[in-house]
Amino acid sequence: MTTVAELHTLTxxxxxxxxxxxxxxxFEEHLAICPSCAREVAExxxxxxxxxxxxxxxxxxxxxxxxxxxxxxxxxxxxTVEEEDRPAAVRSRRGRMLGRLALxxxxxxxxxxxGLAVQQxxxxxxxxxxxxxxxxxxxxxxxxxxxxxARTATxxxxxxxxxxxxxxxRDQAAFVAGSLPKLAADHVYxxxxxxxxxxxxxxxxxxxxxALVLTGRIDGAxxxxxxxxxxxxxxxxxxxxxxxxxxx
Numbered sequence: 001m002t003t004v005a006e007l008h009t010l011t012x013x014x015x016x017x018x019x020x021x022x023x024x025x026x027f028e029e030h031l032a033i034c035p036s037c038a039r040e041v042a043e044x045x046x047x048x049x050x051x052x053x054x055x056x057x058x059x060x061x062x063x064x065x066x067x068x069x070x071x072x073x074x075x076x077x078x079x080t081v082e083e084e085d086r087p088a089a090v091r092s093r094r095g096r097m098l099g100r101l102a103l104x105x106x107x108x109x110x111x112x113x114x115g116l117a118v119q120q121x122x123x124x125x126x127x128x129x130x131x132x133x134x135x136x137x138x139x140x141x142x143x144x145x146x147x148x149x150a151r152t153a154t155x156x157x158x159x160x161x162x163x164x165x166x167x168x169x170r171d172q173a174a175f176v177a178g179s180l181p182k183l184a185a186d187h188v189y190x191x192x193x194x195x196x197x198x199x200x201x202x203x204x205x206x207x208x209x210x211a212l213v214l215t216g217r218i219d220g221a222x223x224x225x226x227x228x229x230x231x232x233x234x235x236x237x238x239x240x241x242x243x244x245x246x247x248x
Contacts, residue, residue: 011037015044015161017179031154038152042163043145045176045211141165141174141211153223153245164224164245171217173202173224173247177210183228190229192237193221194244199237204229223247 007030013019014027031037144150147167154163160180166173175191183189191214192199200221202214214224223246227237 008034008037011040012044015041015178017161028156035151038154038163039145039150041154041161042152042165042176043142045161045163045178140213141176144170144172144174144213151247153248155243155245157243162226162243162245164247166218166224166247168218171219172213173218173221174211174213175205175224175226177205177207177212180205186231187228188231188233189242190227190233190237192225192227192241193218194223194225194246195219195221199225199227199241201233201235204233218247221247 007027010019010023010027014024014031019027027037031041144165144167147170149169150165150167152163152165154161156162158181161178162180163176163178164173165176173193177189180189189205191202191205191212193202193214193216194200200216202216202224203212205212205226223244225237225241225245226243227234227239227241229238
């Protein structure tokens with residue numbers, strides 16, 4: 001049986017989802033009554049999110065299909081026939097046609113290569129921008145954790161973990177997600193301030209693992225909720241929250 005002293009050492013393993021089911025359940029019971037462990041889990045989760053997103057950018061999978069589709073439009077050459085068996089006029093026309101085909105193929109390859117280079121550059125730029133945004137959010141969450149009255153609350157849902165960090169003195173809250181279930185491309189996790197039953201939009205979570213400082217102030221809210229919404233978010237929750245974390 002895991003002792004209370006041992007439970008205090010499991011924050012890192014819990015944040016990285018490395019605990020077996022029995023220990024995870026025992027730790028979650030302990031987590032609900034241990035503010036220091038909850039804070040450590042939030043800090044570890046933010047760090048794991050930063051490390052997970054700081055990885056090398058690879059070309060988008062659709063680039064291969066685009067190249068194959070364009071390559072298929074290049075006309076295949078006719079079967080080879082010995083030149084001496086052709087009349088001179090035919091050999092001349094064939095030579096001109098092969099020259100035009102070669103030129104067309106060269107132009108196509110140049111355009112394709114240029115398009116791929118531009119696409120890869122744009123993808124890399126977008127990835128760098130997203131990574132920079134994640135780092136800024138993680139830094140803001142870390143700053144919030146340094147507030148003298150900073151508190152945390154953690155819950156789990158569908159195999160994922162969510163932690164809310166808040167400071168009444170700063171009138172500010174943040175959310176740290178750990179491996180929430182991945183959504184379809186046309187849906188997103190949306191955060192809400194829970195104003196005693198009325199949900200107030202507070203931002204869209206950029207990924208299933210990451211950190212986000214909530215938009216707006218706490219302003220008397222009693223907690224934070226998470227819902228699944230269509231891409232772009234909603235003015236009001238379209239379904240029941242998948243997570244509810246109280247400021248208590």
